[in-house]
Amino acid sequence: MKQTGDLALMKKINKSIVMERIRHESPTSRARIAEKTGLTKATVSSLVAELISSDLVEEIGAGQSRGGRKPMLLLFNCSAGFAIGIDLGTDEITSILTDLNGRIVSESTVRSDNTNVDTAISALKACIGDLIKQAPISRYGVIGIGVGIPGFSDEQGNILFAPNLGWENIGLQAILEAEFAIPVVIENEANVGAVGEKRFGSSQAAASLVYVSIGAGIGTGIMLKEELYRGAFGYSGEMGHISIHHDGKPCRCGNLGCWELYASEHALIQEARAVYRDPTLDLDTLLKYAQAKETKALQLFTQHGRYLGIGIVNIINSLNPDRIIIGGRLALAEPWLVASMIEVVNKRSLPYPRAHLSIQFSTLGSKATVLGACSIAISRFFSSTKVWVE
Ligand SMILES: [Zn+2]
Incomplete structure (x- = not known):
């Protein structure tokens, strides 16, 4: 039994490695992935076949040959799902909807007095609801919501303290997950901005x-x-x-x-x-x-x-x-x-x-935070084991 468990885990890890290569080096080929990861061509081919049937990868025709048969190029299907990124400021909320590559599909900024918790949460729900309605139809739908906040939060997404908002101990992740049934991640806005700059700036x-x-x-x-x-x-x-x-x-x-x-x-x-x-x-x-x-x-x-x-x-x-x-x-x-x-x-x-x-x-200007928030939500989606267990 144990060995089966280990093999299943190994396969999941390998599938995740192959997926990461395709996400970040797309377009690429099976041969190139095998070369870079050290996995056998047979293993790569079988994992790629599963990723294609999961709609996360697509074939886009033949690429340049380095001798022998021309390789079929693989492309990350960045429209298989969409992510929402939010920047919760003191007096406004900026929100964007992106595809899985962080390409912006829709964006909005609304004024909101976020020092009032109830006002802020209603406004957040309205912004997220609007973006969900605008998301194109896709295999995985809206896969996650990232929220950048001006304060500290814990791993359960509770805002412990946000001095400029005057918030203390607000379970924002739980509130939003209960409303939308979509995974939510809460992170400090400067951390999120750093991720946005690193990934998209x-x-x-x-x-x-x-x-x-x-x-x-x-x-x-x-x-x-x-x-x-x-x-x-x-x-x-x-x-x-x-x-x-x-x-x-x-x-x-x-x-x-x-x-x-x-x-x-x-x-x-x-x-x-x-x-x-x-x-x-x-x-x-x-x-x-x-x-x-x-x-x-x-x-x-x-x-x-x-x-x-x-x-x-x-x-x-x-x-x-x-x-x-x-x-x-x-x-x-x-x-x-x-x-x-x-x-x-x-x-x-x-x-x-x-x-x-x-x-x-x-x-990126004020977009660093919202793009970073999407990026964190997307990374969570791809690191989540749920994706790899069919
Ligand atoms: Zn001080």
Whole structure:
């Protein structure tokens, strides 16, 4: 009996390995998969046949021959299912529906006061319901929902604490799974952003990257050697609460002089409202002022770039990543932030950790989080044993 169990497990693992090759190297061939995985051609052929009958793989005709019969190319059928990715912000919800390759089929952003749990959950359900209705008919339907949240969650998808939302101990995964009967994964938004950048952004080649998510606060998603680093208990990445002023402004975290009190989008807007004596001024207006080369706006961004730089120096010196990505809406201000930020980084970080580093503003913009959330939901689907047991 035991041996049968082991063989069945071995087959599942091999099938999953073959599937991963086809997902990431499509189009490919049976011979190439055998060559890369070390599995025999007969094993690959039999597993591919099962994947074709599961509608996850399709044949797309003959490819180039390297001598002998032309190989039949295999393509990942990315329309076999769809995923939903959500970015739960403080005052809006962005949601997308993608195919299994992360290609966006539908997207929406709605305003919502998410500091009220009931309002937020109703709005989330409405957004998800809409996207499910829009999903094209497919073999597996909507295979998962990923939700990026500005806070901590546990492995059961309970939001333990989300300070900017004011949420504590909300079982969001259970609530959404009960409503839709679809697997839900809850993850910190900066972690999700790091995954989005790694999978879909300009950082696919970076093995160790830090995604700095700038919004109401600052969160960081850390990916070391291709893996998301969550810390011993899942609470890593709170670099927004590194002190950059030993006796600075008091933070609600209990510390003084936290980086996010100076370098978040919220901090910039507070400062700009004081400078312009305009309590309603927002980021879009400030960007327009900067585009018009208004001195006060340019000075504000220059100072903000310095604050960003100081925190980034701490990241470089402590983690030595090969890529740092600055994300969130503030990435739109790159032209006015970048010079002072880089000046501080070059002046104040240690030369060896900085040597091969590249710092970039996100090209995915606010989509890094939703795309990352879809990617995590899709990865769960493919790592779930259910898929491999027919
Ligand atoms: Zn703090």
